[in-house]
Amino acid sequence: GGDYRCIAHTIVNSLAITSGIICDGAKSSCAAKIAASVDAGILGYQMYLEGQEFKDGDGIVVKGVxxxxxxxxxxxxxxxxxxxxxIIKIMTDC
Structure with a gap:
């Protein structure tokens, strides 16, 4: 039921939280990373509802979703x- 502003801020909040997650080729950890990203989406929405948000200049966050x-x-x-x-070097122990 959120409007564009709500959705945009939720996305920005979520990206600010999860942008450092890396793919390491380990399929078993992918599910956990997906779960963490979903959790970040929920947290990002809750932050918006509470009037909290990441703003332009907070890490890689800039003005506009x-x-x-x-x-x-x-x-x-x-x-x-x-x-x-x-990551490939680590996985192959080189």
Whole structure:
């Protein structure tokens, strides 16, 4: 029943909480990461209802939900390139 503002703030709050989660190739931990993300979504909504929110300048959060989503996408696409290589090295014990 939330309006656009409610949904946008819930998404921004959720992304601020979970943007540091990495995929490490371990299927068993994926379910836990999904559960944590769902929990972050609920927490993000509850924060909005209480008038609490992450604001422009809080980490990768910037003004506008679309811009925050772009930052998360940039983090995944560009920022995680070396992280992916390191995870593979760890998994293969190299």
């Amino acid at each position: 679309e811009n925050t989503i772009k930052n998360v996408a940039r983090l995944g696409k560009i920022g995680m390139k070396e992280t992916d290589k390191e």
